[in-house]
Amino acid sequence: MTELSDVDLVGWFLKGDRHAFTALVRRWEGFVLRVAARVTVDRNEAEEVRQAVFLRLLESPAAVRQPDRFAAWLHRTTVNEAISAVRRRTRRERLAAGLRARSVAVETVKPCDVVVAADEAEQLSTALGRLEPDERSLLALRFDEGLTFSEIAAALGEPASTIKTRTARLVARLRVMLDVDAPAG
Structure with missing residues (x-):
């Protein structure tokens, strides 16, 4: 079966x-692992992503709508799974850090601070x-999910310098919309 084309195997x-599924896994598992490792920057996490990608293929073969575009489907699915894995890891790390911080010191919040924060959150949401x-997706990947420029670049297939420039321009636009002075630096 290994001499068959991807289109035939699919x-x-x-x-x-x-x-045919086994042949596809053998043919593409190295590719999937490399793509996942570039996004996750963690070998164990990349291996989990590889398993998730092939499990998705096995459970939902109809997701491959165009057999001649199997490589593109596999790449996109791998990137999406890897980004999800990084998001889960980031959330776990933030939660753990937050719990540690709360156990060290309990902050007292003034009611006026809550009102100000709610107003600022509403303005940001509008902007x-x-x-x-x-x-918005780019900003969410960078600031909500905490991905690095390199991780975002790998996920989106763009140079890290482009991602960094786009992010800086978006932040500058938001500052103008919110009428916020740039930080001194």
Whole structure:
């Protein structure tokens, strides 16, 4: 089966041939692992992503709508799974750090601080709503999910320098929208 093209293997797999699935896994597992490792920057996490990608393929073969675009589907699925893995890890790390910080010191919050924070959050939400969806996604990956420029670049298939420039421009636009002075630096 290994001498068959990807299109043929995917076709056989879509018809229920488990040997075709095994051949696809063997052919593409190294690629999936490399892509996942570039995004996650963690070998163990990349291996978990590899398993998740092939499990997704096995459980939902119809997701591969175009057998001739299997490599593109596999790449996109791997990147998406890897980003999700990084997000989960980042959330766990933030939660752990937050719990440690809370156990060290309990902060007292004044009611006026809550009102000010709510007002600022509403203004930020309005400003973000004026951005394009891809711009909001970029900012979310950087600031909400805590991904590095390199991780975002790997996920989006763009140079890290482009991601850094786009992010800086978006932050500058938000500052103008919010009428916030740039930090001294």
